[in-house]
Amino acid sequence: MKIGDLPAPVTASKGDWLPGTTWLGFTPTDGDLDSRNKCQSTIQRQFGDGYVIEYITETFQKPNLGFERDPQYIADREAHRERAGRLLAVHKLRTTSRDLETILGPDEYMKLQDMWAQDGKRFRWSVAFPIVQSFRIKDDRKAKEILGPEAYARLYAHSSATLRPLTDAERELISELAIEPVETKNAWIGIEDEFLMAERSQITPAVERAINQDLAALEGIEEHRLARVKRRAAWIADSFVRERRRAGSLTCDECEFDPRKVAEEFGVNARSFLDVHHKNPLDEGVRYTTIADFALLCPTCHRVEHVRLRMAKRVAST
Template sequence: MVAAKADWLVADHWIGFTPSDDTLNARARCQSTIHSQAGVGYVVEYITQTFGEPNPGFETDPKYLDERAAHSLVAGRLVAVHRLRPTARSLREIIGEEDFADLQDKWAKSGERYRWSVAFPIIESYSVVSRPYATEIFSTTAMRRVFGHPSATLRPLNDEERAAIADLVLEPRSTSNAWLGIEDEVAMAEMGGIDPRIRTLIEKDLAASAMEGLTAEQRVKAKLRAAWLANKFAKQRRDAGTLVCDHCGYDAVARASGTGVRPRSLLDVHHKKPLDEGVRYTTVLDFELLCPTCHRFAHEIMRVARLATG
């Protein structure tokens, strides 16, 4: 994790930041700042002790009252870890015109209707299981440095602060914007260069995945991206010299030594969580290298599990 974000509520599918004004330059500067702070790392979310007061007329708004009550349950706690994605889409596009107007009506000050208008979709998200108070995790010095003053951007963490949260237990959360991250990488997948054998194996892994909520075109793209990602994973393992079965330890390099057989050809790429593809923002961590026997066994285990739950 590279930074922290202070929020009033647990973020669901986007995190917003308020630029200095409503000009294109201000929004571009704000987005560039956040992108440089987060990079490809993860952001831990902290819920502030205080909750804002809405504009006059919204004090008894049911949604506001629900949000205030929800805030009281998590105030001062570390609640989630997110991976953000820079996008050219505006907050208005992400949440819709009606919700954007309601947000500005309720919170914009002095008619400046650009509150949180620089939006970063959450493409990968995890709940912090224990939801500890931040003061239980960070030192007094760290709390003062990271959260002791208002900030319109992220709060970059130093090595000591990252070490303090390294052991937090996380649980994956679904996020409706995962597809935005997937779609951004489809173009790279469409450029080709995917090993046909890997593509066939991944198609087999995803055969039982319904990819619910996706159009037929999106399902095709999700499968293509999965094959591209699997191909990337296989190259990383080959370059690292770790061509062993992740289940039984079968050493393909030792077995092929002196035979002229390519060690990589003795191992299959397997998607560990095919039902998540197209729904969650998957990464190379969702793949593994297996010998043919372990790969067949993995599929049998998945088949038995489907029968037991279906």
């Protein structure tokens, strides 16, 4: 998989000393609610509906006095040396932030501020966006080599308290980078946010029926939550189908069957010859799924896919 295969573009970049595993934090201009809201709005506007690519800075800041020998600081500094100057990961962030103290707990948050707060401003990184989906970048080259000196300088020559939006040219430079998904502990936050969005949305009945069939094998989920998981999956599938319609790409993703000629001959909708299919049904409710988890298949290919899924499940259980 490559960055260019993601279901949404990489819209911005974040420079960090260490990789974000569960959240990306930003420091508002002040500790009051208005400043935090303004910071959140700025970051939201910068990443929009896209992904954020994470860069590990060349430098690592010294902690406040008294923490130079702190074991966590020493471990973090050593970890930084291995990754410095590299593009490390691509993240999907939750649309809205959470207070960092809520995420970390009061004790860990206080220690973080003791170690890193500057000029008595104990709200460093306090606007935190949970990471709901993450991909590790497999290319180990330095960012400057990948981006070239001009793009690298624009994005990373100077530190920024917010994100750095990417240009189309910069997106093209990273589009071929190989990535692999990594486990994301906060996936559930993004999933539950979208439960509400799905419940408020109109979904094409045929799509909802198809996805309910695909998810029939889901087990071990409480009944009320299962209904919400299925509803969210159908909502995403419906968005996927609508996007394919807009793109004029109503063909089978497996055999490339194009139903338009047959549809014209019989005066029916070309879409009626294709089924929407969930490629990873057992991931629902566990992993943050997107439109990339769905496919359009002709009925024959759809049946073949379900046979494959049943066989894979049988093999896994033996």
